[in-house]
Amino acid sequence: MPTIKDVAREAGVSIATVSYVLNNKNTFFSEGTRQQVLEAVERIGYTPNVTARNLKSSQTRLIGYAWHEVPYGQVNSVLDHFTYSLAQSAEAAGYHVLTFTHPLHDPVPVYEELIKTHRVDGVVLAGTIANDERIRFLIEAEFPFVSFGRSNPEWHFPWVDTDGQRGICEAVNYLHNLGHRRIAIAAWPEESISGEFRVAGYVEALQKAGLALYPDYILRGIHSEKFGREALAYWYRLPEAERPTAVIAVSDLIAVGVMNEARERGMVIGDTLSVIGFDDAPMGQYLTPSLTTVRQPIGEISQALVTMLESILDKRILTEHKLLIAPQLIVRNSCGPVPH
C-alpha cells in the first residue's frame, strides 16, 4: 500500500508538501506543484491511512453506539431502524458508527471501556430510562455524548426526542373528531419517561376537548402483547355504557394485544372498537385491519443527534441542547366513527 512518502517521491516534492496539498492547508502552491502531487496520488492510487491520521490528531471520527438484545417476544422496530438511520447520518457528517453490545441491565462497563481505549470520539445513546445510569456516568466522565430520549429532568445533557405528548394528543384529537368520547390508553409503568409524556398528551387532549378523565381509562403495564390483551379484558369488564369505544396504546406491540383480545371477544376493529398504536412497526400496515399509528421521525432524529454531537466535538456552541421532534399520525384502517 502506498504511503505519503511514495507520493512525495513520485511527485518529486517533500512529504510535507503532499500533506498540505491534500488537506488544502496553510499556504498556497504553484499550480505546477499542486498538479504534480495530485497526479502522483492518482497514479499510484494513494489513500491516506486513517489510523495514522487519527493517532496524530488524537481523534477517530468514530461514534460509538451500544445497545442490548431485544428480549424474546418483544419487538423494537424503532431501534432497529434507528441503527441504520444513525449510521447514515453519521456518514453524511464524515463519521462512522462503531457498534457495541451490552448486557440488558449492566451497560456502564462497556462505555467505560470505550472511553478509556479512545476508540470513539463520542457516543450516542438510545432507549433511555429515568435516571439512566449511562447518562449519569457519561456526564460524570465529561465524555461527549448525545441521547435519543430524555431522562432525569434535573440533569443537563444534550438530547433529541420524539414529542410523544404531541403525538398522543393528535391521536386523541383524531378519535375525538371521529365522534369518540370514551377513549382509553394502555400506557407503560409510571417509571417510564416517554410513557409519562404520552400519558400527559392524553390528559392534555382530553381536557382541551372538554372530556372527562376516568382513572379506569388509564392502564399501565409492560411492553408486551400480553399487557394489551389484559388491558382490553379489563375494560371489557366495565358496564357496557362505560366501556371505551377507542383505545390508544403507547406502542404497536401493545396495540396488537388489544386488537387480538378484542377480536377474540367478538369486537370488530375499526368498527365496534377503534385502536391506535405508536411506532409504526413494519408489520402494522399488514395487520387486518391495518393499524393506525404514530410514527416516530427516526430520520430527523438521527440527523439532529449527529449534528448536535458534531458541534459538541467541534467545541462549537450549541444553540440547542434539547430538541423535540413532532411525530406523525399515520391513518390506516383500525379506527372508525363511534358505533351507536
Place this chain on the structure above:
Amino acid sequence: MPTIKDVAREAGVSIATVSYVLNNKNTFFSEGTRQQVLEAVERIGYTPNVTARNLKSSQTRLIGYAWHEVPYGQVNSVLDHFTYSLAQSAEAAGYHVLTFTHPLHDPVPVYEELIKTHRVDGVVLAGTIANDERIRFLIEAEFPFVSFGRSNPEWHFPWVDTDGQRGICEAVNYLHNLGHRRIAIAAWPEESISGEFRVAGYVEALQKAGLALYPDYILRGIHSEKFGREALAYWYRLPEAERPTAVIAVSDLIAVGVMNEARERGMVIGDTLSVIGFDDAPMGQYLTPSLTTVRQPIGEISQALVTMLESILDKRILTEHKLLIAPQLIVRNSCGPVPH
C-alpha cells in the same frame, strides 16, 4: 490521559518493560518489576491507546459491515437481528463492528473506500444475491471477507448460510404428516439464490413423500405482502378440487399476504388453509392465528462467520470454508389437519 510513558515513570522502569509486562511478551521479569508496573497501571488508570497500537501493528481489530435501507413496506427482521448478533459475536472474539451504509443498488464504492483507508481488517457481507458484485470485488481485491449467504457457485469464497432447502423440506414433511397432499409454495424469482434452494427443498420433500409436482403450485414473485395475496388469489382461481390445502411462503412477509388474502376470501387459517412462513419475524407470534415458520439460526450463523473471518485474518488454515446451518421449524397455530 496517561500514556505508557507515565506508567514507566511511575513504576521507575522503561517504557519497553511496561509494554512487555502488559503484553506478556518475550522475556520473563522479576516478580518485583512486574508488580511495580501493574500497580502503576492501576494507580494512574492507564489503558493502552488503541489507535497507536493499531498504527504499529497495522491492524484495527475492526470488522466492517455494510447494509442498505429496507425499502418501505418491506420487512427484514432477519438482518435487523443479524446486525446485533454479529456485533455480539465480534466482541466475543475481541473485534468490533464498524457499520456502513450503501445505496440499494451501488454497494461497491463503499467497500472500495473501506479497504483503501485501512479502516477495517475484514468485512462481513449479508443479503447476498446471485453474481453479487460485492463478492466479485472482494475476491478480486483479495480482501479478507466472509459472507452470510451464497452466491455464484463457481466462485470460491467463505460463506455461512441457512440451510433453506432443509428448512422447507421439514415444513413440507410437517404438512404432509398433517395429511396435506396439495401443498403449494410462494417463492422468489429464479434469480434468487436462497429462493431456489428453498424451492429445491420443496421439490425434494414432495418426491420423497411420493407426491406429484404441479407447476401451478410453484409461484414466484418479489418479497412483498402483495405477492402473497396474488399467489393465493391465483390458487383460488383453480378448480376447487385442485386448490392447495396448504401454502408455504419463502418469507413471513409473503406468508402474511397469503393469510390476509385467504381471510378476505373466507378461508380460516389453520383450518381450511394451512400456512407456513420463513424467518420468524417478531410479529409472527402475535398474528391471528400465530404463524408457523422456519426460524433462521442467526446466533449460530454470526458466530460461525466471525470464527471463519478470524481464522482468515490469522492466516490459519480453514477447515471449512462453507457452512450450512439447519434452521428450525417453529410450530404455532397457522396449520391444521387437512380439511375434508
Place this chain on the structure above:
DNA sequence: CTGTTAGCGCTTTCAC
C-alpha cells in the same frame, strides 16, 4: 532480565 531506539504514517511548526 531490562533499556535504548527505530519506526508505523501522518500533520504541523518552524526555518529557509
Place this chain on the structure above:
DNA sequence: GTGAAAGCGCTAACAG
C-alpha cells in the same frame, strides 16, 4: 512556496 524534522503512543528488534 516548500522542506526538515519533531512527535502522536505504541511495539519489538537489538544491545547490554
